[in-house]
Amino acid sequence: MASSLTAPTFSSFLHSKKDSGLSAFASTSPLSAQRCQNTVSKKICCSVVAPQQSERKPYSTGSVKTAMTMTEKILARASEKPHLSPGDNVWVNIDILMTHDVCGPGSIGIFKREFGEDAKVWDREKVVIIPDHYIFTSDVRANRNVDILRDFCQEQNIKYFYDIKDLSNFKANPDYKGVCHVALAQEGHCRPGEVLLGTDSHTCTAGAFGQFATGIGNTDAGFVLGTGKLLLKVPPTLRFVMDGEMPPYLLAKDLILQIIGEISMAGATYKAMEFVGTTIESLNMEERMTLCNMVVEAGGKNGVIPADSTTYKYLEDRTSVPYEPVYSDSQASFLSEYRFDVSKLEPLVAKPHSPDNRALARECKDVKIDRVYIGSCTGGKTEDFMAAAKVFLASGKKVKVPTFLVPATQKVWMDLYGIPVPGSGGKTCSQIFEEAGCDTPASPSCGACLGGPKDTYARLNEPQINKLEHSMQVCVSTTNRNFPGRMGHKEGQVYLASPYTAAASALTGFVTDPREFLQ
Amino acid sequence: MSAFAIVTKNVIFNSFPKLSFSLSPSSAIQFIRFPTSSIPANPLASLTQQFIPRTASLISRATSSSSAASSTTFHGLCYVVGDNIDTDQIIPAEYLTLVPSKPEEYEQLGSYALIGLPSSYTTRFIEPNQMKTKYSIVIAGANFGCGSSREHAPVALGASGVAAVVAESYARIFFRNSVATGEVYPLETEVRICEECKTGDVVTVELGDSRLINHTTGKEYKLKPIGDAGPVIEAGGIFAYARKTGMIPSHSA
Numbered sequence: 001m002a003s004s005l006t007a008p009t010f011s012s013f014l015h016s017k018k019d020s021g022l023s024a025f026a027s028t029s030p031l032s033a034q035r036c037q038n039t040v041s042k043k044i045c046c047s048v049v050a051p052q053q054s055e056r057k058p059y060s061t062g063s064v065k066t067a068m069t070m071t072e073k074i075l076a077r078a079s080e081k082p083h084l085s086p087g088d089n090v091w092v093n094i095d096i097l098m099t100h101d102v103c104g105p106g107s108i109g110i111f112k113r114e115f116g117e118d119a120k121v122w123d124r125e126k127v128v129i130i131p132d133h134y135i136f137t138s139d140v141r142a143n144r145n146v147d148i149l150r151d152f153c154q155e156q157n158i159k160y161f162y163d164i165k166d167l168s169n170f171k172a173n174p175d176y177k178g179v180c181h182v183a184l185a186q187e188g189h190c191r192p193g194e195v196l197l198g199t200d201s202h203t204c205t206a207g208a209f210g211q212f213a214t215g216i217g218n219t220d221a222g223f224v225l226g227t228g229k230l231l232l233k234v235p236p237t238l239r240f241v242m243d244g245e246m247p248p249y250l251l252a253k254d255l256i257l258q259i260i261g262e263i264s265m266a267g268a269t270y271k272a273m274e275f276v277g278t279t280i281e282s283l284n285m286e287e288r289m290t291l292c293n294m295v296v297e298a299g300g301k302n303g304v305i306p307a308d309s310t311t312y313k314y315l316e317d318r319t320s321v322p323y324e325p326v327y328s329d330s331q332a333s334f335l336s337e338y339r340f341d342v343s344k345l346e347p348l349v350a351k352p353h354s355p356d357n358r359a360l361a362r363e364c365k366d367v368k369i370d371r372v373y374i375g376s377c378t379g380g381k382t383e384d385f386m387a388a389a390k391v392f393l394a395s396g397k398k399v400k401v402p403t404f405l406v407p408a409t410q411k412v413w414m415d416l417y418g419i420p421v422p423g424s425g426g427k428t429c430s431q432i433f434e435e436a437g438c439d440t441p442a443s444p445s446c447g448a449c450l451g452g453p454k455d456t457y458a459r460l461n462e463p464q465i466n467k468l469e470h471s472m473q474v475c476v477s478t479t480n481r482n483f484p485g486r487m488g489h490k491e492g493q494v495y496l497a498s499p500y501t502a503a504a505s506a507l508t509g510f511v512t513d514p515r516e517f518l519q
Numbered sequence: 520m521s522a523f524a525i526v527t528k529n530v531i532f533n534s535f536p537k538l539s540f541s542l543s544p545s546s547a548i549q550f551i552r553f554p555t556s557s558i559p560a561n562p563l564a565s566l567t568q569q570f571i572p573r574t575a576s577l578i579s580r581a582t583s584s585s586s587a588a589s590s591t592t593f594h595g596l597c598y599v600v601g602d603n604i605d606t607d608q609i610i611p612a613e614y615l616t617l618v619p620s621k622p623e624e625y626e627q628l629g630s631y632a633l634i635g636l637p638s639s640y641t642t643r644f645i646e647p648n649q650m651k652t653k654y655s656i657v658i659a660g661a662n663f664g665c666g667s668s669r670e671h672a673p674v675a676l677g678a679s680g681v682a683a684v685v686a687e688s689y690a691r692i693f694f695r696n697s698v699a700t701g702e703v704y705p706l707e708t709e710v711r712i713c714e715e716c717k718t719g720d721v722v723t724v725e726l727g728d729s730r731l732i733n734h735t736t737g738k739e740y741k742l743k744p745i746g747d748a749g750p751v752i753e754a755g756g757i758f759a760y761a762r763k764t765g766m767i768p769s770h771s772a
Contacts, residue, residue: 102615106670109620114758134616141616148618201668201692217670217696218619219756265603266662270691299665299690354603450612450667481666483605484637490611491638 067329069237071272071304074212074326078195086236086335094126095194095211097224100180101131103199103217105148110222121156122228128160128189129153130180135445136167139453143167160189170410170443178409178444181205181377185289186411188318192307192325197224201296202377202480208288209315210307210325215296235301236335237272237328238263242279244343249518251387252287253379253478253498255279256294257348258340261358269299271335274328279342280305285314286383293378294480297355347513349476350496353484361501364511369474372399372506373458373487374499375406375442376449379478382415384499389421389429391503392436395517400509403438404458406447413444438506449479451488460488476505591726591753593682595655597733598644599718600636604659605666606693608635610675612667619674626650628671629678633657642718644679651680656722659686660713663705664693670700677702683724685731685742687711698748701756706731707743 068076072084079090099107111119121127129149134142146164153161162183164176177183181202184190192210196203199221206213216230224230240259260267273295280288288305295303307325315323347361374380374388385407392399407413416429424432430441439458448458460473474493479486482494497505500514507517614631617624632652633644645652657676663686664672673696676684683704684697697705706724712731716722720735726749729742745752754760761767 102612103669105618106620109618110758113620139616145616145618199668199670201666203668215668215692217668217692217699219670219696219699219758223757265665266688266690269662269688299662301691450607452612453616454613481605481607483603483607483666485611485635486605486607490608490635 065329067331067333069272069274069328069332069334070210070306070326071212071237071274071302072234072332073328074193074195075232075234077193077326078212084234086234088234089231090234091229092195092232094197094224094228094230095191096126096128096184096189096196097221098128098130098180098184098189098196098198098200098203099221100129100133100198100200101135101142101145101149102133103221104129104131104152105145106218107199107221107225108148108152110219111225114222115226119226121158121225124157125159126228127156127158127225128184128187129158130162130177130183131164132178132180132183133446133450134452134456135164136170136443136457137453137455139455142453160187162187170413176410176444178407178412179377179380179446181289181293182381182408182412185209185285185314186318186409188315188321191315191319191321191323192311193323197221197230202293204295204300204303205289205293205377207292207295207303208285208305209311210305212302212304213292214302233270235270235272237274237332238268238300239274239276239328239334239337241337241339242275242277242342243339244279244341246279246282246342247345249347249500249513249515250342250345251384251498251500252283252290253294253496254345254348254501255340255342256291256297257350257355257358257496257498258345259338260294260298260350260356261348262338263298263356265297265354265356266299267356268295268301270301271299273298273300273303274334275303275305277340279340281308281310283310284383285310286381289381290378290384294355297480347498347501347515349501349511350482352482352493352495355481355496357482360513361497361504361511362513362515364495365513367474367495367511369401369476369495369505369509369511371401371458371473371475372403372502373406373448373475373477373479374404374502375408375447375458376477376479377408377446378449378480379499379502380406380408380412380444380447382412382419384478385412385416385429385433386419386421387499388503389424389432391500391507391514391517392432392438393421393424393427395436395504395507397507398435398437399506401506403433403436403503403506404448405433405438405441406449406458407441407444409444413441416441436507448487449477450481450486456488460492460494463489463491476502476511478502591749593656593724593726595682595722596653597656597658597685597716597718597720597722598633598642598652598654599658599713599716599720600633600640600660600663601713602660602687603662603665604636606664606669606672607666608637609633609664609672610669611635614675615669615671617671619671625674625678628675629680632675632679632681653680654718655680655682656724657681657684657686658713658716658722659684660711661687663687663689664697665690668692668696670696673697673700673702673705685712685724687713698751699757701752701754701759704745704749704752706745709741709743712740 076084078092131146162177164173166172190206190209194211196213201215203215292303351357420426442457476495484490504512504514617628630650685706694705723732729744731740751760754763
């Protein structure tokens with residue numbers, strides 16, 4: 001009833017009032033010129049804000065095709081417009097809406113309040129619901145929130161709900177996946193050219209598949225649940241050209257920490273970040289996901305990587321939905337372009353308490369650490385654990401600090417026990433981790449990446465190791481944020497690092513450059 | 520000084536959690552949250568009721584006004600924070616089990632606002648065992664609200680009694696969530712004022728003139744205009760605004 005009432009009203013409103021006052025969600029702050037760094041390309045160094053407006057208009061002949069970036073093209077198609085420019089506010093048709101146990105109940109609450117108790121979601125096959133944040137906890141409210149998701153999915157007949165009921169043994173829940181951003185990819189919900197929104201800032205991870213993906217709040221998600229549309233502002237694009245052979249001691253995490261350190265935590269606010277170049281082409285899908293995952297740590301609206309044969313191969317057995325990739329035109333305008341020679345980069349960390357607090361891992365070799373954490377949407381994928389295992393294997397030693405392993409998803413967990421690590425004579429990651437003295441891989445979830453309830457596995461609960469020492473608890477982590485309190489206690493010190501650097505640090509008890517073991 | 524006296528009076532008058540504000544008759548309508556407004560426990564609700572008899576006749580006018588914010592003024596104490604205050608500091612993840620759309624949990628979220636600030640902030644934003652803050656305006660540096668997309672962040676601030684955040688700049692999702700929920704006004708300064716204001720200073724924000732006056736220091740600052748987002752926040756968020764302006768049908772009531 002409610003849906004049949006509201007749907008036509010919405011669509012007529014969308015067509016007739018597209019320039020209404022609602023078009024000002026974005027901040028009024030003008031695009032500011034980018035700081036020019038020495039790694040920036042000389043080609044379009046820094047901002048070209050003013051000219052791009054006129055460049056983008058069709059020329060007087062009318063026959064010139066107007067160039068667009070891939071982000072602009074995706075949004076143009078999804079809003080049924082022939083052409084879009086940065087700053088345009090458009091109603092976009094959403095291909096997939098993802099929500100989880102932390103923001104799902106609130107989004108559902110808003111959907112019901114605004115569209116009615118009997119309202120139906122706009123498309124039961126386009127809503128993907130993934131409990132992943134606070135799962136293995138006795139927190140009553142956290143458990144209740146998963147129940148709310150389940151009730152809603154049953155009521156709405158949601159096609160993709162990755163439920164968990166038996167918290168004592170995740171393996172008894174065949175539907176349960178784990179961390180939403182990794183699960184979205186593994187289950188084939190990430191497809192080139194599409195628009196994916198999620199109630200989580202790391203939804204931008206899916207840009208690795210050449211799609212537009214960004215995080216939204218509960219109210220916007222409630223709106224999308226009812227209408228399948230959202231008003232979005234077209235972002236200008238920053239282009240990052242990464243060329244050169246990736247040294248064997250670097251991972252995508254180092255690349256994104258390099259970039260965030262370069263442009264700062266707000267350097268891409270409201271902007272798209274497009275990654276291209278020979279290095280990017282050489283990365284597997286999981287590494288590309290790491291890169292796009294952390295664009296939000298630079299304030300980015302979305303990150304995007306052109307789809308190629310690596311993308312298509314990953315998608316082969318995962319989706320039967322037809323998709324159509326798009327690519328930036330050669331004449332497209334970018335707000336600025338940054339070039340990196342990846343072969344010259346070194347392993348990095350982000351020191352407390354900010355992801356842009358970049359330092360070379362070797363510069364921090366005197367920082368004593370108390371624990372290592374390998375997990376999350378950023379650093380808890382199969383390739384991340386394979387990388388850590390490679391370091392343990394190369395050293396043959398045991399870890400000197402507690403080392404916590406939290407696979408992102410059930411699939412990743414199975415890979416740790418099933419896939420042989422190259423060069424190990426057939427050993428799996430789990431065997432290598434056990435020999436190195438790591439903790440047994442835990443049940444897949446977001447875990448302690450964001451602290452969570454007090455009983456969350458590997459959460460930083462104490463400010464310091466023992467009361468006599470005044471040093472704060474220090475963790476080297478493959479996760480994405482190190483703000484005060486992010487992993488639990490607000491005095492805790494989190495160093496963000498690649499799985500190589502995290503594993504190397506576990507072996508020495510200090511922040512350690514992985515070249516100590518990998519060369 | 521007379522300005523100070525007025526403000527003091529307003530602060531006392533305002534045992535309301537939200538804040539005190541002055542209303543000229545023609546602008547009173549701006550503060551009415553329609554029944555569609557998200558949060559039944561909205562602290563403004565009781566105040567709204569008081570004004571309905573006076574302003575009911577103005578309802579039709581409000582819908583066409585685009586300079587609606589012209590007379591909106593907030594007075595109160597400010598709480599000052601620095602750069603890059605992320606959502607974990609505004610509302611730590613352990614409290615995200617609270618669902619903002621549930622009225623009693625909305626109130627609880629408010630009681631935890633800014634509890635994640637490090638101990639270097641010696642003045643508490645909310646006193647122990649209190650549900651509301653006495654600071655109705657938060658003044659911040661650059662990139663306020665960076666980090667996660669949790670809508671709990673602007674909701675916690677709004678539920679605690681904050682009316683406006685005045686920052687040098689915002690992270691994108693926080694800004695959008697503030698407007699979408701109508702919980703707080705995310706205002707931007709043209710200059711960096713977080714180093715010129717101190718927690719506890721008495722300030723006035725005048726939306727119409729886009730300025731902030733610090734009565735304690737006697738200084739005045741220009742704000743960037745809130746623009747078209749202003750009426751959306753005044754209405755109580757995107758849904759309330761869309762109903763108010765006839766974009767979507769009103770609730771069956």
